[in-house]
Structure formats: C-alpha cells, structure tokens
Amino acid sequence: MSDGPEKTVFEERLQAAEDAASGPKRRKAGKSDAGSAQRAIELAMRLGVEMVAAMVIAVVIGWGLDRLLHTKPWLMILMVPVGLAAGLRNLLRAERGK
Template sequence: MARGFRLSSELVAGVAVGAVIGWGIDQLLSTSPWGLIVFFMLGFAAGVLNVVRSAGVVPDKKPR
C-alpha cells in the first residue's frame, strides 16, 4: 500500500508542478492558456517517467 501511495504521489506531483509552472508562465507572458497546456503535458510525461522508474519496469543499464 505504501508503494502505491508513493507511485501515485509522484504522478500527481509531476502534473501539479507542471501545471503551476505553466500557469506562472501564462501570467508573466500573457500567453493563456498555452503555457498551462504545454507544461501540464510535460508534467504528465515527467510524472509517468518517474512512476515507471520507481516501479522498476525499466531495467538498469549494464555497464560495458
């Protein structure tokens, strides 16, 4: 159960950070809603990547 909470919190944190950064860029540059959309998607991708890495789905690279 703890691992599930950790994985879900990593996904939510990535999306939230991306959305906040996008909102901030929109406020500074008056580009609403494009910054929010772009950084929301980047945050989602980063969150999924963190979840995949934490879950151990991707094997570690072997040194040559």
C-alpha cells in the same frame, strides 16, 4: 554418547537462529514474501502521489509563465502533456527502485 541428541538439538537451534539473523539479507535480494509485500506496500504508498505531483508542478510552472508572459492559457495547456510524461517517468523510476 549421551551428548549426541543434545548436540543436534543445539545445532538445529543455532541454524534457526542464524536463519533468523540473516533474514534482512535475504529480504534485500527480494526473494522472501515478507520483502516483496513490504516493497509492494511501499510502492502503493508512493505511486499515486508521484504522478499527481509531477502534474501539479508542470501546471503551476505553465500558469506562472503565462502570467509573466501574458500568453494565457497556452503555456499551461502545453505543460499538461509534459507533466503527464514527467509523472510517467516518476512511475517508471519508482518501479525500478531508483
């Protein structure tokens, strides 16, 4: 009789503890706010650099090939749109999380 309310209090606390323990799993599904905020910050940190990096690599490759082949500046100019496309590819891939 007397252990009735005590038991429910214990079960509530157990439930709360279980919910807290399974927090990371729910976050993995991307449902909770904390998870989506974390993912948003992660993406914000990544996206700008991803785009610039592809551009830089493409231009450096074009510039190097120009020096080797004495075709200044045509390959570098050719590589700019390719680098832009690679940057966009990076963005799409980062946004999909893969």
